[in-house]
Amino acid sequence: MTNDLFIQTLHPATHDLGGFKVHRTLPHKERTTVGPFIFFDQMGPAHLPPGGGIDVRPHPHINLATVTYLFAGAIDHRDSLGTYRTIEPGAVNLMTAGRGIVHSERSPAEARPGGPELSGIQTWLALPRAKEEMDPAFEHVPKERLPVVDGSGAHARVVMGTLWGATSPVTCHSETIYADMALAPGGSMPVDPSAEERALYVAEGDASLDGQKLEPTVLYVLRPGTSAALRSERGAHVMLCGGAPMDGPRHVWWNFVSSSRDRINQAKDDWRNERFPTVPDDSEERIPLPVVTPKTVSYP
Known part of the structure; x- marks a missing residue:
């Protein structure tokens, strides 16, 4: 769909993982990135069986940053830096x-x-070329430190970047915007027009943009400079994401993103031959390198 508001409408690839669904809108055959966002997954919403849970075993990444944001539930994160952190709704x-x-x-x-x-959004941000090989790092920002901007029967939590005049403390490696807009029934919120590349995603509920209905789990890429009002009749969570265009194309293979195919091939070889670091307190198992070209990252 293209019109005065949108230049692209990206429908998801949906995967049923035997207890919850994942809707993936980036990367897409029609578009790889919106700003630095190169991967956009919605997990759930789901209530997993008693005694169960998600168990995403240790796996590697290069040349990207992951951003996890939850609406419900909690996830224990452990990494090879020695980080152990539980993320809960509204934190980053x-x-x-x-x-x-x-x-x-x-x-x-x-x-x-x-x-x-389990309910939330996980995204990957491609790093600018100058920062692809930077030192790995981890950052947790609690819900209370993220600024909230009020609309009419609505509010927006600024997850990354500067929106509606408020700035998130979360580190941005390139120009990035990311917000969770929560609309009560009958609520409305103007969409900040400042970033060159922007997209809207209805994660929960119903919403329309200047009277045009937005379908859930679809990523709507906005025309640059578009100013419009987001509204909901019954209430909604709508994500706004984007930023500056990337400094060149990126390649994606499994959990690896890079401007260089050779770098991805090196990462494959390093994981296959156990040259990546291990995760303290979670090193007994790991996700093996796929033997065929993967279409998705690996969940349990």
Whole structure:
């Protein structure tokens, strides 16, 4: 779909992982990035069976940063830097892979007996070429430190970048915007027009933009400079993401992103031959390198 508001409409690839669904809109056959966002996954919403949970075993990344943001539930993050952090709704986990990092994501033990909830967004940001091989890092920013901007029966939490005059403390490696807009029934919120590349995604509920209905789990790429009002009849969570265009094309293979195919091939060889670092307290298992070209990252 193209019109006065949108230049592209990206429908998801949906995967049923036997307890919850994942909707992936980036990378897409029609578009690889929106600003630095090169991967956009919605997990759930789901209520997993009692005693169960997610167990994403240790796996590697290079030349990207992951951003985890939850609506419900909790995830224990561990990585090869020695980080252990539980993320809960409204907080941000930013993991910068740089030259290479390994991490795992699992449901907390205390949430498993009753069956854990899972609902949220996980994105990857391609790093600018000058920072692709930077030192790996991890950053957790609690919900209370993220600025909130009020609309009419709505508010927006600024997850990354500067929006509506408010700036998130989360590190940006390039120009990035990211926000969670929560609209009550009948609420409205203007969409900040400042970033060159922007997209909207209805994660929960119903929403329309200047009267045009937005379908859930679809990524709508906005025309540059478009000013419009987001509205909801019954309430919604709508994500706004984007930033400056990338400084050249990126290649994506499994959990690896890079401006260089040779660098991705080196990462494949390093993981196959166990040259990546291990995750303290979670080194007994790992996700093996795919033997065929993967279409998705590996969940449990």
